[in-house]
Amino acid sequence: SKGWPAFMRVNPVLEWTYHEVWNFILVTGVAYCSLYDHGYTSIGSVATTVPNDLLRREDGTFVHARFLADARQERAGRIQHSGGFHPRGSGALLMRSAGVLIIGDELLSGKVDDTNSGFIAKKLRAMGWKLGKISVIPDDQDAIGKAAKMLSDEFEVVLTTGGIGPTVDDITISAISRAFGLPVTRIPELERRLQAYFGTETTDYHLKMAEAPDTWDVEILDCGTLDSSDGPMPHPFPVLRVKNIYILPGIPQLLMEKWPFVERHMGCLAPFRTITLRLSLSDETQIAEPLKSIAAEMGSNVAIGSYPVRAQKDGAGVIIVLESKDEGFLNAAHERIQPLLPRGCVISEELDKPA
Template sequence: PPPPPSPPCPALTRSAAIVIIGDELLSGKVTDVNSGFLCRELHHLGWRVRRILTIPDTADEIADAIRSLMSYNELVITAGGVGPTLDDVTVGAVARALDRPVTRSRILEDRIHKFFGSATTEAHLKLADTPADAELIEVMGGDGLPSPFAAVKCENVIILPGVPQFLQSKWPFVARCLKKPGELAPFHNVALRLGLQDEAALAAALEKVADELGGPAADVRLGSYPVSNQLDGAAIVVTVDGKDEARVRAAAVALRKWMPAAAVINELTDVESIDQTQPGGEEGRK
């Protein structure tokens, strides 16, 4: 049977955009890992990431990107450009995008003085600069005290560092601000791992089930992805994603019905990655 109809009041989905900042990324000197991390974490919280931009350390381009993304996303996260040197221009660019001045947080300034002591310089104190009236997202240190390097939120923009280690250490504290009880529901997925080599053999099945779901605007999304060097021998992974678990599972059943016989090697649920090149590389999130 076709998947059940969409419920009259589907779980709300909030939209997010990510701005990855750094000349070193665009020149290929550094590999971006922040966008993948942020996408996975936001998806897990129930946010749908609609855009990822990678732009240089240029204040005008950063400000323009933020203004544009703010206009149609409920959240914009920046990563990069918040250090103490001349190429760290993100705070000023965010302030410009929001039509605010840059001010120095007395709270952060005091903490930085305590952290660096007599070695504190003006470059260190640049780390205390924020857009005016910004909110500090407190990050607790290993000693249980607030860190001098808080995350910053201003309107619907959250400013994070570009160094992956620092960004990821701040994320649990940011994530608490982004959970929306009663407003956000988690995404669910089914991953059908196939032994087929010819992706074109799936086209008709995908189109048939997509039409049954309601077309491109449906609340359940289908995807087909060729893979290689998988432990189970899979050559293609077909995914079904959505917030209504019953519709996701029903769509997976419908797909199996229309697929070539014995095509499915394995079926997994609520996976974080379709890659299974290492033991434990793909596990269901229970």
């Protein structure tokens, strides 16, 4: 065919996900087109194939195709003949979503305060990701499995915390495995790391932490090294990614230690930008109609929030927050809302601040 390289294309009927295919290719060493190393996710003709903008780094280069979080966007690197236009740089502005699953009886009983939710929420926001849901559930196989599967189906990425230690109540791995119809296996690489770390004191309880669902779509996220008598050794407690689920520890300090590696793997997007208006109003209904009008006009391009406050030093009674990844839409919303507000009610404005 004109414009195509000479190759044979085979489409086997396999019930594999996008990420399962890539893990198979990488594990078995099957040869593949080098374009995939440079951000291409779907190869068409020369005229219609470009890198997938969702894989664009901030410096303009692209990461490997396997890092595409949402497999539904595999063909986002194909130019449609109808438009023939591929918006460069738009990938960073796209909204990507995450769900969080907080696991632990101690949280639901009030014995331990949940600080992980707030930590993850702030980190995701700073990364430009939208947090769509947080679920807090007990140490129960069925509850964990059901919640993990539901979040996995609903969001591009799921982050779980808790239930990955060596004791009887650490059942996150087995619950996720069962939810996806997978057996549990031990990963030899993790076994070696744990044995190197614990030495002659290694028991089956320690090796429980080497377990993972038996699937191609499991990835070890290295979390640096530890010093040992034989020199630096790979960290014995890395983060596991199973399908689109990152499995993290529940202890807040450990979660914080692992987070930079998860953040690097997920990737940062364009930040959310905000404009905050502080108003000398005591009744939100005075701005209900203007906010409704602007929200209808801007749609999903700008998020609009109104928050009543009390006992503010500047006398503010209501705070309006406009938020968007697109500076053009954000500024347009700001300009449109000003003449609709009650005259003289704006005490101060904070413009274009990263969220």
